Amino acid sequence: MNSDFPRILTLLRKERGISQKQAAAELNISQALLSHYEKGIRECGLDFVVRTADFYGVSCDYLLGRSPERTGATLSVDDLPESDTAADNRLSRGSILPVLNKKLIVNSLTITFDLLQKLDQNAVTTEVSNYLMLSVYHMFRMLYRINPKNESNLFTIPQNISSQMTTAQMIQCEARLRSMIENTENKKEYKFDHEKLSISTESLQQNYAQLTSSLLNLIKNSEGLLK
Structure with missing residues (x-):
């Protein structure tokens, strides 16, 4: 077993x-x-x-741990739901901050993954995706800890080491991605078509008219945190 x-x-x-x-x-x-x-x-x-x-x-x-779904279903892309309308409605009736931040993040991620699709490099997509998934996992687990009655058995990694392991793996994701982008150790393996990721505020507005303001605000807010 x-x-x-x-x-x-x-x-x-x-x-x-x-x-x-x-x-x-x-x-x-x-x-x-x-x-x-x-x-x-x-x-x-x-x-x-x-x-x-x-x-x-x-x-x-x-x-047996072979599927995260109670039904045992294996999800395909077509099975994944779009934004949860019911959850959005619940959020809209409460504080405005979760609604605003969710839209900034979701819209910015939509642009990010569209750019990844244009780049068409599976290795890059994997590292970006893993980094983002680990970040969400880490924050969800922090919220899960707020109620001490929540069962720790939901997770396989013990709480006392999960934070360090998550941080370490995110650092590795970033290091591998940086190596690909800087084209140092993998000069022959990774050759990017730079024109596919020619980005300006003008091009963003043209390609993502409804989403660009979210990305620009996320950048502004994030850099505000770094100052």
Whole structure:
């Protein structure tokens, strides 16, 4: 059994709000055996995996850590939703600051990823994407910590080292990207068509009329933080 199974097994039980004794009774095993499964001390059989998946209403792939989706679905680009209208409406009824900052960031990211698509360099896209995903992961995890009752089993990396590991990996992403852009160590491997990324405020306005003001404001706000 893989290392994700004990973590997810524990997470599902705690999310359901039941004790080990209750879960064990429902799953027709002893509490001691369930404790061993949750701690990763013993491995279970396939029949227990199926029974547990049915009990918690998830797929076996989710239970085994093979899919982040409870249904076990593997997402394609077409499956990914656009902006959550319901969430946008909730934000608009509250403080204006989250609404404003979300629009600045989302619109700026739209421009960023369109430029990446024009550049058409998978290695560059990977490093930029990984850096941004790690940043969001890090901030989400900080917010998750605010409520001490939130289950730590949602994450595989322990809290006491996640911040350092995230920062280190973001630094590596930036270093690899810098190496590609500066064309030093990888002079032969990476040859960019510079004209594809010929950028000016005028070209931004022409190509992204509705989004450019968000990007320019994000740049202004960010540089204000650096002064």
